[in-house]
Amino acid sequence: MSTVELRIKELQADLEEYKTLSGQATRPSVKQSIKTQTEKLEQELDKLQKSESERKSKLAASTNQTPGVYTKKIDTYGWDQSDKFVKIYITCLKDLNTIKDSDLETHFEQRAFDISIKNLKNLNYNLKIGNLLNSIDSAGSYAKLKTDMVTVFLKKKNIGENWSCLTEKEMISKEKSTPKIDENADPQEGLMSLMKKMYEEGDDEMKRTISKAFTESREKQMNGTDLELK
Template sequence: MDLTEQIKQLEADLLELGSLLEKAERKRVQDLLKQEQKKVEKELAAKRQQKEQQARKEADPSAATKAAYTVKITSYAWDQSDKFVKIYLALKDVHKISADNVEVKFTERSFSVLVKDLDGKNHEMTVLNLLYPINEQDSYKKIKTDMVLVMCKKQSTKKWDCLTAVEKQSKEKEKPSFDENADPGEGLMNVLKKIYAEGDDEMKRTINKAWTESQEKKLRGEEMMDY
């Protein structure tokens, strides 16, 4: 069913709902009919807008591309199940444009998104170096209200700690490194120095007091041991 026929059917549904609403006497029935009426009106408006965009493209196929400029999608959220990694891209009114305007391409370790002619702009995002390989044939997109959902099919059910290998490397760099051959006392001293440097006045007083008491005990030969 083409767009023209879909619009005709929705217009007929709207007329019939209006007729039923005039005849309805009970409030609950009226409320249900009004809810359905609003739903059909919203769908009809989206189809009409889609038809207008289609007509403009047919008149000048290059017009949409010429009019739009490209912006990067930098904000996203992600989640996962045993089978999929899901990336959520919030894009207002994306559900109102043609699904053909939303292109998502997958490789084994990446995906890219291009949303064309949305609010006079193209919206683009590319994610490289995914943490683990995905099955590109079974990966796909979903278009929801004001959102594009990218579904990356996992090759295995392994849990992902982060989305990309780059993020993983960045996290690992932030972790403190430990040398098995290093003097444990020296390592402890470095930790204490770091706490002292970053701590507030109360923390510094506490460390100074503990250090002073420890040195006094050593001088008196009363060094404490833990049992």
């Protein structure tokens, strides 16, 4: 038994004694003195009991925690949509059959969601996406656990609305990466500028494709010139 618990027991015993004395006392001054001391002890007892309760709650929480459990961020997922839902597919996790529906924790907001998958082979996993492209119905959104995937169903606020991207950030990035052609510029010059921009910003496959197209175009132009000269 801790020192605090011993003190609580002493206070409880003292209070019982004071209550007995209060019932036996006849003089007002004595009764008042007993009442004052009783209130003082009751305040101290209440404070100690609250403190001890908080200590035990913290101890229980730390005892129930599984040691060595860490949370890993989920970076890989897929998505598609129907008229009513935007669906997020988490297929990168194995052994999902070892956890229960209660191991899924979800939180939905108007334009964000957060899902945690707990107790999966001594690891927790989390996927949090904010700044969604459009609003969702948080009350109608949910997650479903299967043996090979976890699917998050984001209910669209506006049924039938088409989402071109999952987040507003993706939309902005997409708009920035889309080359724009100057309508007042020479069409041939504009096309060349567009191809140049695509070549500079494209991956290796894109660069090979554009290079091949340029080469074939030049060969056709040269062959056409040679025929005219003949």
